[in-house]
C-alpha cells in the first residue's frame with residue numbers, strides 16, 4: 647500500500663483562525679523587516695524553564711522573519727543565589743546592589759559565564775545562531791563608577807559610551823546577547839542595571855523598538871492596582887511620572903524609556919515577561935499586551 651497520511655479533522659474554522667493570526671502579523675512583519683529590536687530580558691521569563699524556551703523561540707521567529715533582535719540581560723536573582731552559596735553579603739541601597747570587588751568578580755562570572763551562555767544555548771536550540779557579548783568585547787559598553795555623593799556602591803557603574811562596532815561586524819548573521827557588565831578605563835568591570843544598558847544600546851544602534859520584559863503586566867498608573875495597566879502613553883507622561891517620583895524597579899525602566907524616546911527611538915514597550923509569547927503579541931498584533939510608549 648502506498649504511503650498515505652490521512653488529514654486529521656481540524657475544523658475549517660480552526661484553520662481559518664490560524665490564517666487570520668498570520669494575516670494580522672503581516673503588516674507588522676513588513677514594518678519591522680530589517681530593523682533592529684532591542685529586548686531587555688529579565689524577571690520570571692529568565693527563571694522558568696518553559697518561559698526561557700518560549701522566549702528563545704519568539705526571538706528566533708523575529709530573526710527568521712527578517713528583524714534584527716538584540717537581547718540585553720541582567721541576572722540579579724542568579725547573582726544573589728551564588729552570593730549566598732559563597733557566603734558573600736547581599737545588600738541593596740535604593741534598589742542597587744552593593745558590589746564590592748569580590749561580588750563584582752562573582753557577578754561577572756554568573757552573568758557572562760552562566761546566564762549569557764544559557765541564553766545563547768536556548769537561541770541555538772530554537773534554531774538561530776547567536777553570539778554572547780559583555781562590555782569588554784570590542785569595548786561594547788564603556789562605563790564608570792556611579793558616584794552621586796550618596797552611599798558607596800562599589801562596582802556599580804553607569805554607561806559612558808557604547809561602541810557598536812563589534813555588533814556591526816557580526817552583521818545580521820547572529821543574534822547578539824549582551825550581558826549588562828561594563829568596562830572601565832582601567833579595564834575594571836562594572837555591574838550596570840540592564841534597563842540602562844538596553845537604553846544606551848538601543849540609542850547607539852538606532853533601534854526601531856526597545857522592549858522591556860518585566861514581572862508585572864506593564865506600566866501601571868497605580869502600582870497597587872493591577873487593573874490600572876496603561877496600554878499606550880507618551881514621553882511627556884513618562885517625564886511627569888519621573889518628576890513626581892516613580893517607585894523602585896520602575897525608575898531605571900522609565901528613565902530608559904525617556905532616554906530612548908529623546909534619543910530618537912520611535913517607541914518602547916514595557917510588557918509582562920510572565921506571559922508566554924508576550925514579545926510576539928506586543929510586536930505583531932494590533933492590540934498588544936503591555937504598555938506602548940511613543941514620542
Ligand SMILES: Nc1ncnc2c1ncn2[C@@H]1O[C@H](COP(=O)(O)OP(=O)(O)O)[C@@H](O)[C@H]1O
Pocket residue numbers: 688689841859860861862864865866867868869892893894895896
Ligand atoms: N507604576 C508602576 N508600574 C509597574 N510596576 C511598578 C511601578 N512602580 C514600581 N513598580 C515595580 O517595578 C518592578 C519591576 O522592576 P524590577 O523589580 O527591577 O524587575 P525587572 O527589572 O526584572 O523588570 C515591579 O515588580 C513593580 O513592583
Ligand SMILES: [Mg+2]
Pocket residue numbers: 841895898
Ligand atoms: Mg530591574
